[in-house]
Amino acid sequence: MRTHKLTYSIFTVLIFVVQFAQAQKTKNINLSTPYNTISTHIDNLQKNNFHPEVSAQTLYRGGKYASLKKRKDLAIKLLKIMDARGLEVDYEKLPRDPKFEDTTASEANKKIYRLFPDELPDIAVEKVGSQWLYTKKTLDQIPSLYQNIGIVEKVISLFPDWFDTKILGMTIFHYLALVALVVISLLLHKFFTYFFRNLLIRLITRLGKGQRGHKVTELVQAIARPASLFFIFRLWIWLLPSFVFPLTFTAYTILFLRVSLPIYAMMIGVKLVDFIAMYMGKLAEKTEGTMDDQLIPLLKRALTTFVYIIGFIFILEALNFNVQNIITGLSIGGLAFAFAAQDTIKNLFGSLTIFMDRPFQVGDWIVAENINGTVEEVGFRSTRIRTFSNSVMYVSNGRLANMVIDNMGVRVYRRYSTVLGVTYDTPPELIEAFVKGLRQIILEHPDTRKDYFHVYLNDFAGSSLNILFYSFFTVNDWGLELRARHELMISILKLASQLGVRFAFPTQTLFVEEVPGQKTLTPSYTEADLDDKNLNEKIEQFIATRFDEKAFNAQRAQSHMAVGGEDDGDG
Numbered sequence: 001m002r003t004h005k006l007t008y009s010i011f012t013v014l015i016f017v018v019q020f021a022q023a024q025k026t027k028n029i030n031l032s033t034p035y036n037t038i039s040t041h042i043d044n045l046q047k048n049n050f051h052p053e054v055s056a057q058t059l060y061r062g063g064k065y066a067s068l069k070k071r072k073d074l075a076i077k078l079l080k081i082m083d084a085r086g087l088e089v090d091y092e093k094l095p096r097d098p099k100f101e102d103t104t105a106s107e108a109n110k111k112i113y114r115l116f117p118d119e120l121p122d123i124a125v126e127k128v129g130s131q132w133l134y135t136k137k138t139l140d141q142i143p144s145l146y147q148n149i150g151i152v153e154k155v156i157s158l159f160p161d162w163f164d165t166k167i168l169g170m171t172i173f174h175y176l177a178l179v180a181l182v183v184i185s186l187l188l189h190k191f192f193t194y195f196f197r198n199l200l201i202r203l204i205t206r207l208g209k210g211q212r213g214h215k216v217t218e219l220v221q222a223i224a225r226p227a228s229l230f231f232i233f234r235l236w237i238w239l240l241p242s243f244v245f246p247l248t249f250t251a252y253t254i255l256f257l258r259v260s261l262p263i264y265a266m267m268i269g270v271k272l273v274d275f276i277a278m279y280m281g282k283l284a285e286k287t288e289g290t291m292d293d294q295l296i297p298l299l300k301r302a303l304t305t306f307v308y309i310i311g312f313i314f315i316l317e318a319l320n321f322n323v324q325n326i327i328t329g330l331s332i333g334g335l336a337f338a339f340a341a342q343d344t345i346k347n348l349f350g351s352l353t354i355f356m357d358r359p360f361q362v363g364d365w366i367v368a369e370n371i372n373g374t375v376e377e378v379g380f381r382s383t384r385i386r387t388f389s390n391s392v393m394y395v396s397n398g399r400l401a402n403m404v405i406d407n408m409g410v411r412v413y414r415r416y417s418t419v420l421g422v423t424y425d426t427p428p429e430l431i432e433a434f435v436k437g438l439r440q441i442i443l444e445h446p447d448t449r450k451d452y453f454h455v456y457l458n459d460f461a462g463s464s465l466n467i468l469f470y471s472f473f474t475v476n477d478w479g480l481e482l483r484a485r486h487e488l489m490i491s492i493l494k495l496a497s498q499l500g501v502r503f504a505f506p507t508q509t510l511f512v513e514e515v516p517g518q519k520t521l522t523p524s525y526t527e528a529d530l531d532d533k534n535l536n537e538k539i540e541q542f543i544a545t546r547f548d549e550k551a552f553n554a555q556r557a558q559s560h561m562a563v564g565g566e567d568d569g570d571g
Helices: 002-027 034-043 052-058 067-082 136-158 174-205 214-243 247-284 291-318 323-340 343-359 399-400 430-445 479-501 532-546 549-559
Strands: 110-118 121-126 129-135 363-369 371-378 382-389 392-396 414-422 454-460 464-473
Touching: 034 052, 034 067, 034 121, 034 129, 034 479, 052 067, 067 121, 067 136, 067 247, 067 291, 121 136, 174 214, 174 454, 214 382, 247 291, 371 392, 382 399, 392 399, 414 430, 414 479, 430 454, 430 464, 430 532, 464 479, 479 532
Parallel strands: none
Antiparallel strands: 110 121, 121 129, 363 371, 371 382, 382 392, 414 464, 454 464
């Protein structure tokens, strides 16, 4: 009996000593900084140092959270939530200043430190008096965050104990769960790929009015697969914390998944750009100009570059780099780069000006300052021009945008203006008839403009009477213009020969009153030669012979080779 009483007394004393030690330990907890509070919470819930009553002191203690038992349970669940999501606290980054203030936050939230601002923004500690404690909002969020984890723990408890046997740091249950997730993911991948492929094909069919090609099918498949993997990986990130895998496995797996998401998004974006470029190409084929065809590849390259830049930024963010600092650094560096690359930026804006104003199209013949040639390509920095000596000229777009450009390629008509000088001894009646015949040549030629031309005796020159011959050709190619000009000039020469008109050239005439035995050089015309009826008959006979449709076409086919190609002169 005495032995039992002694044993009971010793046991009571030991319990008192333990409780006293725990009370002293709890009393001496240092929660003066965010570092002390968070490290106390985590360190006292480890297997070799499990003191939940100490960890519970780091939580808010007011209202419904006054109970130590409730706070102990919440402290344990909070750590499980962190581990399940693979969120590891970096002690080196925790503030150790009792007067810590978040300079980026509003005035009301300056004395709050958030452990995981991106993943779990509601998990935070704040200063209460002289101590830093987990906020009431944090404690309110714990039950909902822990809900899925609690369900999995209940499921695990239904299995035999040997399911908790650990192999390489993971239980058999975890291995089985991982295999199940992989199998389900493969099945979902096939389903999502099929779903996205059919969805895109229906959309393309509507946009393309039922037209589909092999290239379109390849693009759809290239978009559907990464889109499927994107959704599956996003699903993994949502489900993985519920299975409470080991912290290291969860952390690295979630990191891999987060880095993979922007990679798959980039793959989708690039293929979407290809599809948009192909669709815009179909629309560009329906337009008359060629600038659209040149603009599409440039837009494609720009959009693809933009997709890669945005994807790279998201990858850095997934790797926990401070993207804001990087962007700020790039902005400062970009300003310095902009000063060093003023000409490049100027050329870029020149390219935008050319594409928006469209002063010329690819294939147009342009004349500007010392530039004279056909536009072959318009790039982001420069424009390539093929000169008429078959050399290639590269002109910066910044300079080209500031030039006065004469676009010869958009001419509807090609002007032909010349002066026909006839000798001073030509009678006025013959000049009138010659001018009338010249006008008739213009009206009858198949490649001349009929509604606007001028043929007049225009000037008394030093050694000739000058007739202005002003007309336009209705051709769109320099080679065809040369052919039409040749035909017109031959017609003028034949008309002059038919009427007896002589063309003048710079001469000095010495008149001798009499040279025995020689005829005078001055032509003589009879009244019959200058009779209006006679002259009109000669003109009608010439025009009828010269511009007979069959004879004219036959002569054109025999006299000239097939003409084609690019403009090659200053017509």
